[in-house]
Amino acid sequence: MTMTADTLNRPTVRPAGGAEERTRVRRRSTKPQQVVGSGIGAKVGAGVALILMAVMWLAPIAWALVTSFKTEPDATSVGDGWIPEHGFTTAAYGKIFSHGTIPTWALNSFFVAAMVTVLTVAVSALAAYGFSRTLFRGRRLLFAATIASIMVPPQILIVPLFREMLSLNLVDTYAGMILPQVVAPPMVYILKRFFDAIPRELEEAARLDGASNARVFLSVVLPLSRPILSAVAIFVFIGAWNNFLWPFISTSDQSLMTLPVGLATVKDSYGLQYAQLAASGLLASVPLILVFMIFQRQMVKSVATTGLGGQ
Numbered sequence: 001m002t003m004t005a006d007t008l009n010r011p012t013v014r015p016a017g018g019a020e021e022r023t024r025v026r027r028r029s030t031k032p033q034q035v036v037g038s039g040i041g042a043k044v045g046a047g048v049a050l051i052l053m054a055v056m057w058l059a060p061i062a063w064a065l066v067t068s069f070k071t072e073p074d075a076t077s078v079g080d081g082w083i084p085e086h087g088f089t090t091a092a093y094g095k096i097f098s099h100g101t102i103p104t105w106a107l108n109s110f111f112v113a114a115m116v117t118v119l120t121v122a123v124s125a126l127a128a129y130g131f132s133r134t135l136f137r138g139r140r141l142l143f144a145a146t147i148a149s150i151m152v153p154p155q156i157l158i159v160p161l162f163r164e165m166l167s168l169n170l171v172d173t174y175a176g177m178i179l180p181q182v183v184a185p186p187m188v189y190i191l192k193r194f195f196d197a198i199p200r201e202l203e204e205a206a207r208l209d210g211a212s213n214a215r216v217f218l219s220v221v222l223p224l225s226r227p228i229l230s231a232v233a234i235f236v237f238i239g240a241w242n243n244f245l246w247p248f249i250s251t252s253d254q255s256l257m258t259l260p261v262g263l264a265t266v267k268d269s270y271g272l273q274y275a276q277l278a279a280s281g282l283l284a285s286v287p288l289i290l291v292f293m294i295f296q297r298q299m300v301k302s303v304a305t306t307g308l309g310g311q
Contacts, residue, residue, distance in 0.1 A: 064278040067274055068275055068282055069084075069089060069275075070089070072092075072274070073086070075274035091275070093279050095276055096276060096283070101255075102262060105261075109258040109260075112174065112178055112247070113237050117233050117236045119178065120184050120187060120232075121187075121232055124232065125222070129192075129221060133200075147185065150185045150189070154245070158245065158249060170250075171251070172251050172252060172253045174256065177256075194225060202224075203216050230295050234291060243258075243260070244260040263280050263284070
């Protein structure tokens with residue numbers, strides 16, 4: 001194409017609106033879409049649906065709370081309703097703390113869940129950062145195997161894990177309960193996706209200042225990953241606290257039992273004590289509620305920053 005003087009001197013034609021139009025389109029595209037209609041009927045229907053779902057979810061918890069304050073005859077009565085015949089009592093809670101070993105089991109659960117959480121977050125973060133930033137032979141194949149392991153049911157691994165712990169003399173020990181729960185492929189995948197979104201320029205700037213790979217990971221990557229690390233820690237802690245199968249198989253010593261395993265042994269040894277079981281279940285849920293209340297802001301922030309909220 002021949003360039004003439006008229007072509008060189010011709011002013012560049014820009015689309016109408018320019019930067020303002022692009023900014024308006026960008027703002028319009030990032031605006032969250034409404035799931036329900038904007039009319040009053042749609043809002044009322046959504047509110048009623050949410051109330052019904054909340055009632056369905058809270059009704060069993062309310063029933064367990066009422067049952068825990070009943071006497072055992074009232075708790076086992078077929079026709080007994082919300083208000084017991086003999087009135088409310090705290091006898092079930094008194095029996096739990098005076099005669100049972102439930103406080104010991106609760107401490108064991110907290111220790112095991114806390115150690116599993118710390119080790120899982122550490123191992124998953126290191127593995128995810130390696131998959132995200134390190135190039136090595138077989139990287140994609142190893143990551144694909146990690147993702148494929150998510151589809152393997154944990155129950156299939158019970159026998160080989162138990163034989164491995166038995167060969168290492170870790171049965172009936174805290175290490176035997178903790179170590180098999182440390183590997184968590186879903187958390188590796190979640191953290192890798194978050195690490196992929198961190199700008200590499202931040203790490204390169206730190207390396208120009210003389211920081212090593214470990215210093216970059218500890219001083220740059222981890223501080224930027226606090227929201228997602230908090231969310232992963234909450235998920236892992238809840239899963240480890242509620243885990244029943246592996247602690248039940250890996251230990252038979254009552255002094256090492258966790259709360260879910262201990263409650264099962266109480267039910268088998270002393271029969272169905274509904275009031276005590278309801279009180280025990282409510283006490284077991286208190287730490288989870290406290291953990292969620294403390295870290296819920298970080299959890300919501302992690303959902304927003306990782307794109308899981310539909311953004």
